[in-house]
Every structure is written in C-alpha cells, then in structure tokens.
Amino acid sequence: MADEKSSLSPFYETIIGLEVHVQLKTESKLFCGCSTEFGAPPNTHTCPVCTGMPGVLPVVNKKAIEYAIKSALALNCEVASRSIFARKNYFYPDLPKNYQISQYEEPLAQNGYLEIRTDSRRRRVGIDRINLEEDAGKLLHYIGSREIDGSLIDFNRCGVPLLEIVSSPDIRSPEEAYTYLTTLKSILRYLEVSDCDMEKGSLRCDANVSVRLVGEKELGVKAEVKNMNSFKAIQKALEYEVERQIKALEKKERIIQETRLWDERSEKTSPMRSKEEAHDYRYFPEPDLVPLVVEEGWIEEIRETIPELPYSRQGRFIREYGLSEYDAGVLTAEKPLANYFEEVVKLYSNPKVVTNWVMVELLGRLNAVNREVRESPVSPGQLAELLKLIDKGTISGKIAKTVFEEMFNSGKSPQVIVEEKKLVQITDEKEIGKMVEEALKENPDAVEEYRKGKEKALGHLVGQVMRKTQGKANPQLVNRILKEKLAKIM
Numbered sequence: 001m002a003d004e005k006s007s008l009s010p011f012y013e014t015i016i017g018l019e020v021h022v023q024l025k026t027e028s029k030l031f032c033g034c035s036t037e038f039g040a041p042p043n044t045h046t047c048p049v050c051t052g053m054p055g056v057l058p059v060v061n062k063k064a065i066e067y068a069i070k071s072a073l074a075l076n077c078e079v080a081s082r083s084i085f086a087r088k089n090y091f092y093p094d095l096p097k098n099y100q101i102s103q104y105e106e107p108l109a110q111n112g113y114l115e116i117r118t119d120s121r122r123r124r125v126g127i128d129r130i131n132l133e134e135d136a137g138k139l140l141h142y143i144g145s146r147e148i149d150g151s152l153i154d155f156n157r158c159g160v161p162l163l164e165i166v167s168s169p170d171i172r173s174p175e176e177a178y179t180y181l182t183t184l185k186s187i188l189r190y191l192e193v194s195d196c197d198m199e200k201g202s203l204r205c206d207a208n209v210s211v212r213l214v215g216e217k218e219l220g221v222k223a224e225v226k227n228m229n230s231f232k233a234i235q236k237a238l239e240y241e242v243e244r245q246i247k248a249l250e251k252k253e254r255i256i257q258e259t260r261l262w263d264e265r266s267e268k269t270s271p272m273r274s275k276e277e278a279h280d281y282r283y284f285p286e287p288d289l290v291p292l293v294v295e296e297g298w299i300e301e302i303r304e305t306i307p308e309l310p311y312s313r314q315g316r317f318i319r320e321y322g323l324s325e326y327d328a329g330v331l332t333a334e335k336p337l338a339n340y341f342e343e344v345v346k347l348y349s350n351p352k353v354v355t356n357w358v359m360v361e362l363l364g365r366l367n368a369v370n371r372e373v374r375e376s377p378v379s380p381g382q383l384a385e386l387l388k389l390i391d392k393g394t395i396s397g398k399i400a401k402t403v404f405e406e407m408f409n410s411g412k413s414p415q416v417i418v419e420e421k422k423l424v425q426i427t428d429e430k431e432i433g434k435m436v437e438e439a440l441k442e443n444p445d446a447v448e449e450y451r452k453g454k455e456k457a458l459g460h461l462v463g464q465v466m467r468k469t470q471g472k473a474n475p476q477l478v479n480r481i482l483k484e485k486l487a488k489i490m
C-alpha cells in the first residue's frame with residue numbers, strides 16, 4: 001500500500017487505527033437472560049449474573065456467537081476453531097464485578113480486511129482482530145444539580161454483548177477513517193447484527209492516531225482519542241489531533257502517549273490521562289467459561305446466511321440498471337433502501353426514472369422528517385402506480401410531484417388523490433386551444449419577442465397557459481398548439 005502524505009503537511013504522514021465497539025442486536029445479554037431493551041428505567045434489566053453476585057455462573061448467548069461469526073466472515077476474517085474468554089481486571093464504579101469478560105490472547109477472529117473507496121480507487125484496511133466482550137454499566141453525572149449533586153449508576157447495560165473490531169494502523173487520513181466507519185456500519189446493518197445507532201450507544205469508536213515523517217518505518221507516538229459521538233465528530237477530532245501533533249513536532253516538542261477527550265463545543269482534544277506505561281489489566285482465562293469451540297460445519301451454515309453486501313450490490317445496480325456509480329452507491333448504502341428501489345423496479349421497469357424519484361422525492365421528504373425508508377408512508381407499489389399514471393398521460397410530471405407530496409402526508413394511493421382533487425391532466429386539444437388563444441391575447445409583448453426570434457418567449461407563454469389550467473394541461477400539447485398558432489400569426 002502506497003503511503004499517503006498528510007494533507008496538513010507534505011513532510012508528514014498520518015497513521016490511524018480504529019477500535020469499534022458494536023452492540024449486537026440480541027434480545028438477551030451475553031451471559032444471562034436479561035433484556036437488552038434500550039431506554040428501560042434504570043437498573044430494571046439486571047440479575048445476579050450481570051451484576052456479579054457471588055456464586056453465579058455465566059452462560060454464553062449462542063445468538064451473539066452467531067452474529068459475531070457472521071460479522072467476521074463478512075469482514076474476511078479467519079474464524080478461530082477455538083477461542084477463550086478472559087477476565088479484564090480494572091476498577092470503575094460502573095463495573096460491578098471489577099472485571100469485564102472479554103477475549104484477549106485467543107480472540108474469535110483475526111486477519112481480516114475491509115475494502116474502502118477513496119478518490120475513485122479501492123484499497124484494503126486490515127482488521128487485526130474481532131472479539132466478543134460484555135459491556136459495562138453507565139454513569140449518569142449530576143454534578144452541581146439542584147436535586148442530586150453527584151453521579152448515579154445504571155447497570156442495565158452491564159452484560160450487553162459487544163463486538164470489538166480492531167483495525168490495523170492502515171488508515172492514512174481522517175477522511176479515510178470516516179469512509180471506513182460508514183462502510184463498516186453499512187455492512188453490519190446489511191447483516192442485521194446491529195442497528196449501529198451511535199445516539200443509543202450501540203456503536204462507539206476510539207481512535208489511535210500518530211504522525212511520522214514521510215519515509216520513516218517506525219510508528220510515531222500515538223494518542224488515543226475518545227468521547228466522539230458521530231462519524232463527523234470522529235473526522236473532526238482526528239483532523240485536530242493530526243494538526244496538533246504535526247505542530248508539536250515542528251516545534252521540536254515531545255509527543256506524549258496519552259488518552260485525549262474530544263470536546264464538541266471547542267472542537268479540540270484535551271488530555272485525559274497519560275498512557276506512558278501500558279495499562280496492566282491482568283488478563284487471565286475466565287474460569288467459569290469453557291473454551292469456545294466453533295465447528296467448521298456451523299461456520300459454513302452461517303456463511304450461507306450472509307446477504308449480498310453493499311459493494312457487491314452497488315456493482316450489480318451499475319451493471320443491471322445502468323446507474324451511475326454515485327447513484328448506485330446512495331441506493332445501496334442501506335439495505336431497506338436498496339430493497340425499496342428493487343421492489344419499485346419490479347413493478348415499473350425504468351430504473352433511471354425510479355432512481356430520480358427515490359433519491360430526490362422520497363429521500364428528500366424522509367430526511368426532512370428524520371425517518372427511515374422502512375417507515376415510508378409511500379409503499380413501492382404506490383410509487384410504481386404514480387409513475388404509471390404519468391406514462392398514461394393521466395397526470396403531468398409536475399402534478400405528480402404534488403400528488404406524491406399528498407401521498408407522503410396522507411398515505412393514500414395516487415389514483416384516489418388524483419380523483420379527489422380533480423388533478424386529471426387536460427388532453428382535450430380544443431380546451432387547450434382556447435387557453436392558448438387567451439394567453440396570446442393577454443401577452444402581446446411575449447408574442448412580439450417570439451416574432452423577433454427570442455425562444456425564451458415561448459417558455460413564458462407555456463407558463464401562462466399552465467397557470468390558467470392550474471398545471472393540468474398536457475405540456476407537450478401546449479407546446480405544439482402554441483407553436484402552431486404562433487406560426488399562423490407570423
């Protein structure tokens with residue numbers, strides 16, 4: 001892989017590795033039967049197992065293992081036939097057992113890669129390891145509050161299954177980090193193993209970033225950046241941190257290995273704690289769990305359930321439907337959107353027209369009200385029906401947009417809306433002819449301009465006729481009749 005120079009300085013290159021924690025979409029926790037439901041009242045989804053009471057034994061959630069293997073296969077990893085759980089020991093108020101069950105020396109999967117597209121070319125970012133671990137609880141801080149001056153702990157999240165995906169230090173810019181994360185999120189959502197909702201904490205990311213002089217082989221001193229709550233925030237935090245490190249090196253200052261927090265308001269990172277000495281978590285094998293043995297037959301069964309993934313589907317959309325790379329990329333970024341598009345195309349076989357309506361009209365309105373495609377009030381069948389009404393000449397393309405808006409707001413079918421609002425297109429040549437004659441009489445200046453060869457005057461006259469008919473006249477007929485009558489005048 002060719003090194004890419006930092007966009008901030010031609011003399012330095014950026015080295016980034018990302019640690020992503022993804023909450024798996026299981027109904028119960030990793031080692032007990034407690035619910036993983038989000039938003040429940042504090043400490044209502046807990047039991048002696050996930051709160052670490054003496055004498056309890058954890059039992060592995062098989063569905064979590066399946067989702068982890070599925071993700072590992074989609075990310076081109078080698079799934080270990082034998083892996084072990086370990087205790088990661090540290091003390092923190094939201095960790096009731098004072099250790100976290102994770103995987104360390106023998107993780108579930110290793111040696112994978114994720115393909116990303118940057119600057120119209122594709123390249124691979126290595127995946128060092130994928131391992132399962134349980135989540136900790138959540139601290140709620142009320143420092144200085146009138147009601148509570150302190151912090152409260154919600155243990156609901158303790159034991160929720162997480163997939164830790166650790167990339168190799170192959171990412172060379174904050175922009176690439178953003179692309180890596182959006183690509184990873186798209187794949188995981190296609191697999192339906194996680195909703196990857198950062199607002200709910202089901203996708204979290206820490207970034208290790210360093211810089212070095214171009215041509216050097218040794219990695220620079222890294223900083224770990226935390227507290228980033230969106231992909232855009234991650235990109236901004238990395239941009240700031242790269243610039244900070246380059247400026248420090250140019251001033252001959254020493255870079256300290258440390259953890260830094262991103263502040264969204266100031267758009268700066270600040271020191272949290274030094275990591276000059278490696279933190280000793282005193283990992284040791286979890287004595288209450290036997291090694292996890294995964295048979296090859298089960299791996300192959302899971303492999304068969306992997307759907308067509310975003311990049312493959314994008315290529316097929318380009319080949320089968322003649323779409324541009326950009327349009328195909330937008331339509332395949334989310335599985336429900338790609339499914340919606342293909343369902344419409346099955347009923348209305350003009351992919352390029354469907355693309356325009358889905359990307360402009362449908363997505364525009366969904367984004368405006370912050371809704372997803374699966375929540376669309378306009379079904380694929382209704383959109384196809386609307387497009388057929390345009391082809392039949394029942395309504396014009398302009399009126400169709402008005403109809404679509406009503407469909408989106410009311411959920412009614414296009415035929416019902418057209419009939420209720422009397423929006424059927426006027427195709428009677430005599431009726432249109434009368435409107436044309438009125439427009440010509442009322443706009444003598446435009447007629448004179450057309451006489452002098454100014455084609456724009458025709459557009460003005462067409463607009464006047466359409467206004468008289470409230471947009472219901474067939475625009476092709478209006479154009480033809482106008483030209484015929486203008487030719488007689490001239």
